[in-house]
Amino acid sequence: MEHPHQTLQPQPPQTLPTPRMLVPDVARGLMLWGIAVANVTTAWVLFAGGPASMTGRVVNDSFWDKLTIMFTTSFVHARGFPMFSTLLGFGVGLIAASLYRRGYPLPKARGVIARRYGMLAIFGALHMVFLFWGDIMLAYGLIGLFMACLIAVRTKVLLWVAGTLFAVTNLVALAGVLLLEAVLGAGQLQELLGGGSSGGLLPITSYWSVLLNGLIVLLGSFLGVPLQAFMLLPLMLLGFVLAREGVLADPARHHRVLVWLAGVGLVAAL
Template sequence: MMSSSRFSAASRRLYFPDVARGLMLLGIAGANATQGWVSTQGASMARDYGGVYGDSLWDRIAVVVGCLFFHVRGLPMFSTLLGIGFGMITVSLMRRGYPRSAARRLLIRRYGFLALFGVVHTVFLFWGDIMCFYGLAGILLALMIGFRDKVLLLLGSLVWVVSLVLTVIASLIPDPDVGGDASSFFGSAGDVSLTTHSYLGQVGGGLAIALAQVISFPMEVVLLGLPIVLGYLAAKRGIIHNIQAHRKLLWAWVIVALLVILCVGLPLGLAQIGVIGGAAQWEMLNQSFGVLTGPGIVAGLALALDPLQRRVARSEARGEHPRIPRALWPFAALGKRSMSGYVGQSVLFSILVTSYGLGLTRDSGAWKVTLMAILVWFLTLLGACLCEALGKPGPLEWLHRHLAYGRQGLPPRYEGPVEPPVGERALVYPGNESP
């Protein structure tokens, strides 16, 4: 079982996950804007990445920057934070004395509602929703909370190896587009986006995609299972609460992320703008190796914010109420309302860029689309800051919490009946007996 000192560490207020989620939403906005919200049929290249129109240098720069920092960066980071959040909740339930079966039911309820939110988001706002998958992934984790850490790590590693093998096989297929644009191989954003016609058409297509999301869940687990497991174990074993003791491991994750960004993301961007060939192959490699950037980006933020976190811990030990620095306050405000911020992006994109909305960036190129993504993210940042100043939670966070935990929230101690077997009186994790 966890020692009392690890329980104490796990109960401390962590700031870096909130800051990370706030920053992550910028990457999500950039990726979704260029790949899911705009039609790029008139682009000469990089149609899956916002498009390059004519000889625009700014479009080319935006495509390369997007391949480095946006595409298959935000989702793995979000997946890692999903695992961290799940681990923090389960440790909290352990401290409250929840039997494993009761904790499992509560977690399934919480993440089941998240999946339901994702289905609604898919149908009525954005076909590229990720909340449904994360909800289903949370349910799957809840069913495995009694698994040993080594087993979970092995399973996460195996599914990533499977995705790597599939990627290697797929990369052997010759690129059918001699010009170096992978759009013809994968289908351009304008072909697959359901948001460029009518709103009713989007709703009808969203229903079909919501069903497809459930069916394709196993494949998505193969792609994103490893960062979820790593985030879960990082929270469960206290790594994120004791950065100093795990600096070597965290720096190793950071180095892996940097290598992927430079060795895969940069060639992908250069291939998309025609500097080198093999665009389809680099895209597939980015899909597989890109998931390794999630833990590294989170680890980098944890290391960067560790001095702040230690200062907060010292303030709490003196009985003071610590305050986050003003420079980080807006990002933390948005991070605490990441679900509302994520769905808010879809509302704003629907208004600003779709054909049934204002259509502001249709056939504009990656540069202008990226600027629109930054604007949308900034507007959600302002909304989160307003909520924080008023002391109000995000609307979707408020609703989700009430649906999952009830009006009273979680009790300080488990109040339900103790369920057999006796060994389940407390939520004990096999394999967690030592740090």
């Protein structure tokens, strides 16, 4: 279903309301639960050293601590990013499709999406400074602004861009890890990747140190958004295409696509 946003002729009004899709709501709820659980041990309840201190800590060689850490490492930590990215792109696609059906001109449609995700970026910046330095909404908002420029691009082009970015990002990451392992050795590399502090750049001794940490990370985030875009944009584009093509709105028609996506996602998750 190719309908780039360029013509945008008004469509006949629908007589029946479109039923709400439950799958994105369920996925969003699971994702937010996972992010909250992951942040408990990496940002909110911190442990100074000890085995697995970044994922909850093992106390007195507890079997239950180890089992919990194994579960959360497998199914919680860093698992929210792919879902969040896909759902955010899916949301952009739903908004673009709604504006298309209502006959919005392309510039006006882009403006609506840009305002919405510009507000998300502003909210993310405030959240990062005043509450939590590990905020990700700023990056998603800024990338959402960029996606407003892509709503008229054809589906095949978007999929090619997403696939290329995904492949390049993973190849560069793999090359970087192999290079670091060759230079540092496997043991030191593992310590570097898994033993950092999660409390921010500076020790948290007061709320003023929270604000200072947030400001430092905010400035760094603007410089890091292009790098984050390589990781986040491919799945955001995939989510956008899923919404544009109505994959979740009509799962019976897109059964083969859904099975293929489930298989690829399962392999990637493992």
